């Protein structure tokens with residue numbers, strides 16, 4: 001069995017914020033009598049992650065994904081519950097712990113803005129106490145995998161977002177962390193660059209067995225990278241399992257798309273399932289997933305069929321549906 005590298009039990013995080021009454025008078029009043037509002041960002045969430053896993057955290061805006069990652073990486077102190085990452089309590093921020101993890105946030109720049117990326121890399125070499133030999137070896141590998149050679153000596157501020165993101169990853173991986181936390185790594189990137197980054201992450205995870213925990217709005221990220229998905233909604237754990245499992249758990253129907261050889265009436269189709277689309281020569285009907293084999297074979301027997309296609313609802317739609325409902 002693989003080693004557990006993350007153990008989270010009943011993690012909760014409540015943020016307390018001052019409630020300011022509107023206007024100047026409100027501000028003055030707030031000075032004397034402060035009222036708090038509390039936000040339950042994460043509510044009693046539990047999960048374990050094993051070495052080498054690539055786990056995707058999904059959930060709508062404000063679900064608590066970033067808060068969870070910050071608790072795991074030691075940036076935030078949990079309000080209650082326990083977290084064990086690589087045998088450490090993250091918020092203790094022990095050097096041995098920090099040397100084994102990395103956090104990259106898509107919206108945040110961790111490189112020195114006015115210096116070439118190479119300078120930030122060298123600084124990290126000092127901070128993480130990486131030997132010259134290891135540094136050169138790791139850097140070379142990363143440069144190769146990310147195709148970065150030409151831009152290391154350009155001021156970071158002059159790089160494109162995609163180039164910068166690649167450099168952020170290099171900086172985060174120079175000390176060869178055992179766990180990489182990625183918060184929305186593809187945000188704002190164009191399609192081709194998203195794809196490049198995903199290829200890199202997939203390759204890196206399989207080559208080095210680094211555990212990667214990623215949050216993303218982008219279902220393509222999760223679909224292409226993560227064998228396991230943890231879904232949180234309004235701070236609560238909504239799902240933990242395989243990607244396909246989400247569709248199976250939340251969607252009872254499948255869609256059967258049909259092309260007809262000659263025109264078929266809508267009434268004839270309604271015998272088989274709910275008609276979603278219909279234009280006389282083609283149609284889509286929705287059918288309970290357990291009935292699909294039976295229904296499709298009786299359609300083939302009784303209607304003039306040119307082509308049949310059985311489809312699942314897209315993960316994107318499923319997830320949007322779940323969040324809308326909850």
Ligand SMILES: Nc1ncnc2c1ncn2[C@@H]1O[C@H](COP(=O)(O)OP(=O)(O)O)[C@@H](O)[C@H]1O
Pocket residue numbers: 015016017039040041059060061062063064065066067068
């Ligand atoms: N530092 C903070 N102070 C107060 N509220 C916060 C803070 N950080 C996050 N929140 C709130 O906690 C909730 C979860 O936020 P977050 O973890 O950033 O969600 P996600 O990353 O899933 O979009 C949101 O309601 C957000 O407004």
Ligand SMILES: [Mg+2]
Pocket residue numbers: 065066067183
């Ligand atoms: Mg977030």
